[in-house]
Amino acid sequence: SKARIVLDPAFSVGTVDPRLFGSFVEHLGRCVYTGIYEPGHPTADGAGLRTDVLELVRELGVTAIRYPGGNFVSGFKWEDGVGPAEDRPRRLDLAWRSTETNRFGLSEFMDFLRKVEGTSPMLAVNLGTRGVQEALELQEYANHPSGTDLAERRIGHGDKDPFDVRLWCLGNEMDGPWQIGAKDADEYGRLAAQTARAMRMIDPDLELVACGSSSQSMPTFAAWEATVLQHTYDVVDYISMHAYYEELEGDRDSFLASAVDMESFIENVVATCDHVGAKLKSSKKINISFDEWNVWYLTKAQAAEPLNWEEAPRLLEDVYSVTDAVVFGSLLIALLRHADRVTVACLAQLVNVIAPIMTEPGGPAWRQTTFYPFAQASAHGRGRVLTVNVDSPTYPTAKYGEVPLLHATATIDDETGAVTVFAVNRSQTEALPLTVDLRGLNLIRVVEHSVLTDADPDARNTLEQPERVVPRAVEGTALGGSAADGVPGTTLNAVLPPLSWNMIRLA
Numbered sequence: 001s002k003a004r005i006v007l008d009p010a011f012s013v014g015t016v017d018p019r020l021f022g023s024f025v026e027h028l029g030r031c032v033y034t035g036i037y038e039p040g041h042p043t044a045d046g047a048g049l050r051t052d053v054l055e056l057v058r059e060l061g062v063t064a065i066r067y068p069g070g071n072f073v074s075g076f077k078w079e080d081g082v083g084p085a086e087d088r089p090r091r092l093d094l095a096w097r098s099t100e101t102n103r104f105g106l107s108e109f110m111d112f113l114r115k116v117e118g119t120s121p122m123l124a125v126n127l128g129t130r131g132v133q134e135a136l137e138l139q140e141y142a143n144h145p146s147g148t149d150l151a152e153r154r155i156g157h158g159d160k161d162p163f164d165v166r167l168w169c170l171g172n173e174m175d176g177p178w179q180i181g182a183k184d185a186d187e188y189g190r191l192a193a194q195t196a197r198a199m200r201m202i203d204p205d206l207e208l209v210a211c212g213s214s215s216q217s218m219p220t221f222a223a224w225e226a227t228v229l230q231h232t233y234d235v236v237d238y239i240s241m242h243a244y245y246e247e248l249e250g251d252r253d254s255f256l257a258s259a260v261d262m263e264s265f266i267e268n269v270v271a272t273c274d275h276v277g278a279k280l281k282s283s284k285k286i287n288i289s290f291d292e293w294n295v296w297y298l299t300k301a302q303a304a305e306p307l308n309w310e311e312a313p314r315l316l317e318d319v320y321s322v323t324d325a326v327v328f329g330s331l332l333i334a335l336l337r338h339a340d341r342v343t344v345a346c347l348a349q350l351v352n353v354i355a356p357i358m359t360e361p362g363g364p365a366w367r368q369t370t371f372y373p374f375a376q377a378s379a380h381g382r383g384r385v386l387t388v389n390v391d392s393p394t395y396p397t398a399k400y401g402e403v404p405l406l407h408a409t410a411t412i413d414d415e416t417g418a419v420t421v422f423a424v425n426r427s428q429t430e431a432l433p434l435t436v437d438l439r440g441l442n443l444i445r446v447v448e449h450s451v452l453t454d455a456d457p458d459a460r461n462t463l464e465q466p467e468r469v470v471p472r473a474v475e476g477t478a479l480g481g482s483a484a485d486g487v488p489g490t491t492l493n494a495v496l497p498p499l500s501w502n503m504i505r506l507a
């Protein structure tokens, strides 16, 4: 049986905000230390940044980076990470039972961002153990040009120009009992509103993110968002969403349908935002910052031995299979399909910790399987997202009932007319023929059909075999109808291999 979609440039979801392709650097495990930063590494630059990693981050196409946490931020004193390195204190990091040397801090992070190029910062303030005053002080240190104690301190530390951070997270996962300083929705909502109001007194044009629920399965989900937004609606721009997916008890069919949950989660949060907006008689819309998403084998992490205050321990170093990459690609498709309201998103995380890039201390850096869908979507999933209604055969899942085998989205670059289709075939065994009706589109050729799949669904890239899994070109994907000698095609015909992520570019 076949799947079919219709593309018409007259019907679109919205325009992709480049920040949909953000990522996340937390002081956690080896994300920072021996990840992006390793003085003494053969590729390290004068500031200790690994240039092999910088190159891969550029290739990945990351547009915004959230920092410094995550759970870490809820116990973090930002002052510890600035000023002369020899004066920075070593501290206990309660979130990850590690020792934080603070050798890497705000200035080093901003240097990293500048060197990545084309990416903007998203800083989180600590609303776990700290509050309004410390958030204001960080903002002043980071953004005020000169002439105050904190601005002059930054200048004295060698950063003459302000960092000009526009996007700020008001805490992290404040609903989670694991979070240092976790709060109930009213407590957090009041604190977030006070912090936002005060930060806007310095700079009314900041973009601010209030914490939503840590996941859709939290017992307070939706009520939390409604209460927090009731307090903060006028002073924030975004509510955050976090979601991680893993294969549980060998139920691969449900795992492959994880995006069903992600899409319902987005739609439920949007509905909650709009409900509060309606109640407040506000014409303002709150958008989504999906600032943590990924495949994460969390149950494995929870079962691991507790850590013992090591520096940069090997933590959450999931090694992703082809199956994981297909699910991951499907999560990207879910984000793009909601690009009207999801305007910021961060793949959690960037290096070593549940990450698309892995490194060996003193050794090489390589791409995980998940690297490829992200890099392709960031490079080509820009412009307008077209409305895609999927007509597809379905398959049964234990968690989500009947689910379409095809998950797809498409983007159009209105300047060139080029179209990119992103598609996942969730079938573990059968190829899926796909027909795309091209209406009102001026497309004369298939530029490429790239696929990520493997005869072994558990194949992975490792230190020993860093290029075991790479995307490959598919032959035979063609425009049909009248397409010939410069006449636009009316259909596209492709075959999606079993368990595959596909990118088809048309021009």
Ligand code: AHR
Pocket (backbone or CB within 6 Å): 026, 069, 070, 071, 072, 172, 173, 292, 348, 349
């Ligand atoms: O990304 C790993 C952790 O997941 C983050 O620190 C936290 O915010 C979330 O629970």
